[in-house]
Amino acid sequence: MKFKKIINGFLNGIKHPVSTFKNAVRKSKKNSRKIKDGIINGVTYLFSTVGIVILLAILIFIFKNGFSTLSFDLLTDNYHAKIYNTLLVEDFTFHEYEDPNLKDVYFSSQWGVGFIDTLDNEGVDIVEIAYIDKLSPFMNVIDYGTHEYTSIKVGQQFVKAILDGPNGEFVSVLPKYGAEAVAEGFDLGVIITDMTTSSAGGGIRGSIITTIYLILLTLAIALPLGIGAAIYLSEYAPVNRVTNTIRSMIDMISGIPSIVFGFVGSAVFIPFMNGTIGSDGGSIASGALTLAIILLPVIIRTTEEGLRVVPQSFRNASLALGASETQTTFKVVLPNALGGILAAVLLSIGRIIGESAALIYAVGTSIKDQIAINQSSTSLAVHIWSVMAGDNPNFELSSAISIVILLVVFILSTIVKLVTKRLNKKVEK
Amino acid sequence: MEILFKIENLNLSYGDNHVLKDINMDLYKNQVTAFIGPSGCGKSTLLRCFNRMNDLIDNCKINGILEYENQDVNSIPAMELRTKVGMVFQSPNPFPMSIFDNIAYGPRCQGIKNKQTLNTIVINALKKAALYDEVKDRLKDNALGLSGGQQQRLCIARCIAMEPSVILMDEPTSALDPISTLKIEELIFELKKDYTIIIVTHNMGQAARVSDYTAFFLLGEVVEYAETSNLFKNPKNKKTEDYITGRFG
Numbered sequence: 001m002k003f004k005k006i007i008n009g010f011l012n013g014i015k016h017p018v019s020t021f022k023n024a025v026r027k028s029k030k031n032s033r034k035i036k037d038g039i040i041n042g043v044t045y046l047f048s049t050v051g052i053v054i055l056l057a058i059l060i061f062i063f064k065n066g067f068s069t070l071s072f073d074l075l076t077d078n079y080h081a082k083i084y085n086t087l088l089v090e091d092f093t094f095h096e097y098e099d100p101n102l103k104d105v106y107f108s109s110q111w112g113v114g115f116i117d118t119l120d121n122e123g124v125d126i127v128e129i130a131y132i133d134k135l136s137p138f139m140n141v142i143d144y145g146t147h148e149y150t151s152i153k154v155g156q157q158f159v160k161a162i163l164d165g166p167n168g169e170f171v172s173v174l175p176k177y178g179a180e181a182v183a184e185g186f187d188l189g190v191i192i193t194d195m196t197t198s199s200a201g202g203g204i205r206g207s208i209i210t211t212i213y214l215i216l217l218t219l220a221i222a223l224p225l226g227i228g229a230a231i232y233l234s235e236y237a238p239v240n241r242v243t244n245t246i247r248s249m250i251d252m253i254s255g256i257p258s259i260v261f262g263f264v265g266s267a268v269f270i271p272f273m274n275g276t277i278g279s280d281g282g283s284i285a286s287g288a289l290t291l292a293i294i295l296l297p298v299i300i301r302t303t304e305e306g307l308r309v310v311p312q313s314f315r316n317a318s319l320a321l322g323a324s325e326t327q328t329t330f331k332v333v334l335p336n337a338l339g340g341i342l343a344a345v346l347l348s349i350g351r352i353i354g355e356s357a358a359l360i361y362a363v364g365t366s367i368k369d370q371i372a373i374n375q376s377s378t379s380l381a382v383h384i385w386s387v388m389a390g391d392n393p394n395f396e397l398s399s400a401i402s403i404v405i406l407l408v409v410f411i412l413s414t415i416v417k418l419v420t421k422r423l424n425k426k427v428e429k
Numbered sequence: 430m431e432i433l434f435k436i437e438n439l440n441l442s443y444g445d446n447h448v449l450k451d452i453n454m455d456l457y458k459n460q461v462t463a464f465i466g467p468s469g470c471g472k473s474t475l476l477r478c479f480n481r482m483n484d485l486i487d488n489c490k491i492n493g494i495l496e497y498e499n500q501d502v503n504s505i506p507a508m509e510l511r512t513k514v515g516m517v518f519q520s521p522n523p524f525p526m527s528i529f530d531n532i533a534y535g536p537r538c539q540g541i542k543n544k545q546t547l548n549t550i551v552i553n554a555l556k557k558a559a560l561y562d563e564v565k566d567r568l569k570d571n572a573l574g575l576s577g578g579q580q581q582r583l584c585i586a587r588c589i590a591m592e593p594s595v596i597l598m599d600e601p602t603s604a605l606d607p608i609s610t611l612k613i614e615e616l617i618f619e620l621k622k623d624y625t626i627i628i629v630t631h632n633m634g635q636a637a638r639v640s641d642y643t644a645f646f647l648l649g650e651v652v653e654y655a656e657t658s659n660l661f662k663n664p665k666n667k668k669t670e671d672y673i674t675g676r677f678g
Contacts, residue, residue, distance in 0.1 A: 239487075313522035317584070320480060321535035321591060322512035331534070332524055 062406070066399025074121045074400060077203025078369040083159070084197045085144035086152065092137040105130045106183035112136035113186065115158060115179035121202030123396045127158045127175035127182050129197065141195075152197055158182060159196040163189025204401060206369045207383040210284060213371065214363070214379055215352050217288035218295065219345065225292070226299030227341060233300070234307040235329050254297035262358030265290030269362065279374035287363035287379075291352055298351065299344045306340010307333060339423035346416040350409050356381035365389070380405055431458040433595065433625050434479060439493035441474060443486065448474050450649045452493070456642075458594075461617060461626045463636035463657065466646030467672070472629045475646075476597050479627065480514040481507045512539070515588035516597040520604040521580035523572035523587070528564055531572045531583060535591045550590050557623075558586035559616050578609025582616065589620075596620065598628040602635065614639050633673055637661050645669045 097112030105114040112133030120126045129152060132138050138152040163171040165188055173185035237243040269286035273279045279286070310333050318328040334341075356379070364376030365386050371377050378386055384398045434456040441449035449471045456462050464472035474483065479497070483489045484507060495502050502510060512535075523531050532551045541547060551568070555561035560582045564575070572583055581601060588596055598617075602610040610632075617626060617639045630636050636643050637657060644654040645666075653660060653669045664670040 311522070313518060313520070314524060316482065316485075316518060317522045317524065317587075318534070318538075319485065320482060320511055320516040320518075321538065321587065322508050323535070323538040324508055327538045331538070336525060 059406075062399045062402045064399075065395050066397075066401070066403045069119075069121070069123055069396040069400040070403055071121075073200060074203055075208060075404070076205055077121055077200045079201060079203055079206055079367045080369055081157065081198040081201030084150075084152070084156070084199075086141040086150070086195050086197070087144060088137050088192050089140055089142060089149075092140070094137070095133075095135040097133045097136065100131055102131055104179075106179045107131070108183045108186035110187045110189070111138065113138055113152075113183075115182045117179045120157065120200060121204075121397070122394055127179045128200075129154055129156050129158055137192075152195075156197040156199055157201075159198050161186070161195040162193050164191040164193060166190050202397070204380065204383055204404070206367060206371055207378050207380045207401075208404075209371045210363070210368075210377040211353060211379045213284050213373060214288055214291060214359075215349055217284065217373070218291040218352055219348060221288060222292035222295045222299055222348065223345065226296050226344065227303050229296070229300045230303035230307060231329060231334070234304045235325070235333065250297045250300055254301070257357070258294055258355055259357035259361075261290055261294045262361040265293060265358060266361035273374070277374045279376075282362050282364040282376045284363060284371070284373045284375070284377065287359050290358050290362040291355060294355065294358060295348045295351055298347055302344035302347060303337065303341050306337035306343065309340070310336045339420045342419055342423075343416055346412045349412055353379070353405055353408055354381060355379070356385055360385060430460070432456070433458040433498065435494065435496040435499070437494040439475075439478070439491070439495055441471075441478065441483070441489065441491045443490075444488045448649050449478075452651055454644060454651055454654050456625070456627060458625050459621065459623075460641040461621050461628065461639055462642040462644065463640035464627070464629045464644050464646060465631070465633060465636050465672075466652075468631075470646040471649040472644075472646045473599050476516075476599055476627060476629050478502075479595065479597055480511045480516055482516065512591050513593050514595040514597060515591055515593035517581070517584050517588055517599065517601050519600045521577055521584055523575070523580050523583050525571065525573050527569050528572045528575070528583060529568040532587050532590045535587060539591075554586040554590035557589050557620070558582045559612070559619070560586055576609070578605050578612060581605060581609065581613060585613075585616065585620075589624075593624065595625045595627065598626065600629050600631060603631060610635070633661075645672060647672075 094110070095112065097107075097109055099107040099109060100114065101107075102114060102116075105116050107114045113129060113136055114131030115127050116130035118126060118128045129138075132152060132154055141150060141152060142148070143150050158175050160175070161173040163173065163186065165171055171185055171189045173182055173189075175182060233243065233247065237246075266282065266286065269289040270279075270282055273283055273286040273289075274281070277283075277285055314332050314336060315328055318332045319325070323331070359379055359382050363379065363382065365378060365382060366376065367383060367386055368375065368377040380401055384401050387394045387397050387401075432455045436452050436454050436456075439449055439452040440447070452475060464476065466472050477483045478491065478495055479502070481502060483491065497505065497510065497514070524534060526534075529551055532554050533547045536547060536550050541550070552561065555564065560579060563579060564570075564583075572580065575583060581604075585596070585601075602613050605613065614635060617628065620626060621641075628636075628640065640657045642654070643657045643660045645652045645660065645664075645668075647668055653664060653666045655665075660669065661673060664673060
């Protein structure tokens with residue numbers, strides 16, 4: 001068949017030499033274009049696939065490492081564990097305690113207490129107190145340090161205990177052999193002479209609070225300044241060389257690495273804050289000022305963009321009704337630019353949550369539980385830095401914090417999209 | 430007839446672009462004056478001179494005399510002038526707020542806060558703009574939900590709420606369908622009892638139907654300005670005749 005086709009083509013070529021030649025050229029052109037297009041498309045697909053795979057791999061790494069560590073306790077616990085040294089009250093009495101038969105809980109029937117093997121927030125094996133009977137002596141103990149009545153609480157970590165046996169023998173209970181051994185050890189004793197428990201540590205509560213403080217304080221400083229500047233640039237400023245220079249300067253500033261702002265900010269704001277609000281070294285306040293400077297270009301440009309897309313016809317209508325320029329700006333233009341302003345706010349929040357380099361200088365790197373504006377502490381991103389900077393970098397905890405950050409940023413960006421879509425719809429309609 | 434606007438040797442240029450050349454005309458009170466002419470002939474530009482909207486345009490230069498009630502318009506503060514000389518734009522441009530707020534916007538900017546007063550103003554303006562019956566149940570709804578024709582009448586109502594003596598209309602029906610156009614024309618007929626109306630239009634039929642006086646513009650000059658019936662029946666200038674008979678433009 002193929003042979004016949006070629007012969008036919010050849011004969012055809014002799015019969016109509018010109019048109020056959022033209023057809024051949026067209027065919028070969030068509031083919032080479034097909035190949036070229038194929039190569040270009042193939043390369044595009046390849047590159048996009050590689051890009052997406054890399055991004056997915058990072059996400060998978062973070063979720064795989066961090067998901068088991070992530071828990072509600074991680075978000076609400078303090079970073080520094082609180083140690084409780086306790087003694088039993090002198091006139092305690094034993095009762096008959098019923099084993100609640102909880103899963104994986106080892107019960108000491110002598111004391112009415114259950115223990116469980118678990119991991120702490122940083123992924124270390126620990127023994128936790130999982131159950132205390134209402135009548136257990138553990139419900140009424142004396143704190144060694146403060147001499148106050150208190151109780152051991154479910155969820156506390158068991159650190160160590162020393163008991164006396166019925167015949168005066170000495171029983172030492174340590175968590176390193178697991179919850180079962182701890183429960184058995186307790187069953188051997190009749191008097192507890194010394195017991196140490198601790199609250200769960202390694203949590204990121206302090207860093208979450210610091211991050212929230214930073215967001216609120218930074219926005220409170222940067223939004224009025226940024227929106228004001230945007231209104232000036234978009235509504236009042238004449239278009240000339242000076243304002244154009246200002247605009248390009250603002251664009252340039254947004255390209256400066258944040259660590260530069262970090263050390264400049266700390267050189268200026270830390271002494272300033274030390275002098276005014278009595279902080280000692282880096283503080284949330286100086287961090288917020290530094291962040292405000294970093295965010296100003298973003299807020300100015302985003303808001304300006306929002307103001308610019310407000311239709312000129314609104315301004316004309318307002319002015320033609322005898323409104324002043326100021327009234328026009330604040331009653332008509334600004335309300336219609338809310339989408340842009342909101343986008344600026346949420347972009348800023350994303351930047352604040354994600355910023356680390358600038359805050360290492362301006363806020364500090366030591367993780368705190370008691371948060372005050374004039375004290376140093378860490379934001380979530382710097383918390384990761386602190387956890388990773390030591391001798392034993394903790395990938396699990398870092399990944400868990402990353403998941404928290406990712407989720408917050410994801411939620412925020414979704415809100416931005418939804419709200420701007422809605423506001424745009426309102427204006428376009 | 431009382432002269433409202435007096436224009437003498439008015440010249441206007443945007444940068445190097447000489448848009449209006451030696452305009453001389455008097456506009457009369459409580460009359461409808463139509464400006465006709467091909468696109469780019471300067472009729473809208475002249476209209477914007479009456480309420481000083483050209484002030485907003487950079488490098489716009491105006492020379493000559495333009496008097497409103499024997500007063501140079503430049504001696505009247507722009508905001509005050511615009512409350513007396515209202516304007517309706519080519520495409521309906523209600524604010525994206527409620528119908529009520531749209532109309533109350535102007536009075537509120539003048540410092541009127543009393544709810545009762547605002548209510549009266551809004552309802553009167555809507556009635557005058559022949560829109561009240563259509564929207565009386567949904568004054569709190571967003572104005573952008575109205576149809577194009579209703580939006581344009583809302584813009585007229587918004588203008589009336591300021592109690593101006595002049596209403597400038599810049600091709601008010603060019604973005605509307607024929608029925609909405611008819612309604613606006615009827616409205617203009619009603620409004621001319623109380624207001625002086627200056628209307629720019631591309632529709633010669635419309636000029637003939639609604640106006641008392643017509644001015645024909647060409648390349649920045651007034652070619653002919655006369656009573657509408659005269660201008661359309663016996664145009665004195667050949668160019669006017671060509672234009673109104675549709676030979677160019």
